[in-house]
Amino acid sequence: MIEDDFDVLIVGGGVTGLVCASLLSGLLASHRPRLRIGVLEARLPRPLAADADTDLRVVAIAPAGREILAAAGAWQALPPGRRGTYERMRVWQAGSTPFGSGSIGFDAADSGAPELGHIVEHDWLRLGLWNSLAASATPSVTLLTDSAPAGLRRDASAMVVELTGGALLRTRLLVGADGSNSWVREQLQLPSTGHDYAQSALVTHVSSERPHGRTAWQCFTPSGPVALLPLADGRSSVVWSCPAAEARELAALADDEFAARLTVATGNVLGNLRVTAQRLAVPLAARHTHRYTGSRFALIGDAAHQIHPLAGQGINLGLLDAAALAETLAAHLLATRLADPGDALVLRRYERRRKGENLLTLAAMEGLHRVFTSDSDLLTRLAAAGLGLVDRLPLIKGLLADQATGLRRNRELHARL
């Protein structure tokens, strides 16, 4: 028995799934008959108090990502006191100094931009998106939270999702936005390549003897990168990637001992550090799905690609996927009255727009990770020398900055959103 019928059903109401739903509903507001969009999400966003401490999971949002979030109405919903801004970035290798020959720096002022990016709490972003979809006066997005998907099959003109409890949802397009362990990817048996880094990212917040100066600091140590990201309240968020056993050992240290180790690992760049939050270890992996699309399905975000957090690109790539899919579908559906959102040829356009860049970013992060954690002294010395060299080549630095902010490639997309 079919319980509900959708044009587009998105499995996964994380940030990328909700942004995709919101952009699609906005871009297709003039479409008649009105399209039915559903979001099936297992985990409701938890309510957040205005005075709650900064959440442990923060993400660095590049300017291109911020523009997409603004188009989806999520940026405006973020309380201003909960968005950190970074205007500078310093990256160096352990043994060198943040301003020495083995380092590289980016400054927003060099490109005339007010900032390089923002540090925001993931859960505030998600809650804002969720609430704005739930509160919409003319809802074209249905949020389905009562049950989880249990089975998937195709019929002649749709995908049919069976829910726990037996109800059936029919959809002309199924979007997998269900994260790195994607159920949709698994059901469709889409092959992917990836590996576990045998590393974890240890996250916490610290206060520091010296101000962070709205700078994102990142030091490549032999066991992995350690970053201090500037929070709006003056503290810094720590993302310390290291072998899983070391992360367990670091997580078990007393606060003072951990802070002392972190102060040394970050080259004393902000002076003595003091731990102000609990510590959480997140296992790290990289994965890329060979095909993002096919007849009646598309994958976005971590369901399509999972990346090392060392350059903070994961959510930014997912936002670009969500915007590219929404825009491709809207252009197709608005051009032809009876157009089908599950048309494989149209979905392939979205895949072509995003796959190259996702793969390139994945490969770049993989390369950086391997070079800086290599056992070869020669390789790590060359890498440090390379950082210093690029720092003195303004044209190449400019290209790197464009890539990190995502603005150049997003300009065309942004103009239409």
Ligand SMILES: Cc1cc2nc3c(=O)[nH]c(=O)nc-3n(C[C@H](O)[C@H](O)[C@H](O)COP(=O)(O)OP(=O)(O)OC[C@H]3O[C@@H](n4cnc5c(N)ncnc54)[C@H](O)[C@@H]3O)c2cc1C
């Ligand atoms: C330590 C760490 C630091 C990071 N820092 C950054 C950073 O600074 N910048 C950055 O860009 N990225 C960062 N990332 C990566 C970023 O968090 C992810 O890339 C991003 O959250 C992926 O978003 P998503 O919506 O694709 O997936 P997710 O956030 O995983 O969302 C998937 C959603 O699908 C739901 N779901 C899953 N399975 C089902 C199912 N069967 N049925 C229904 N719903 C389901 C889940 O409940 C969830 O809500 C970091 C990651 C880590 C681990």
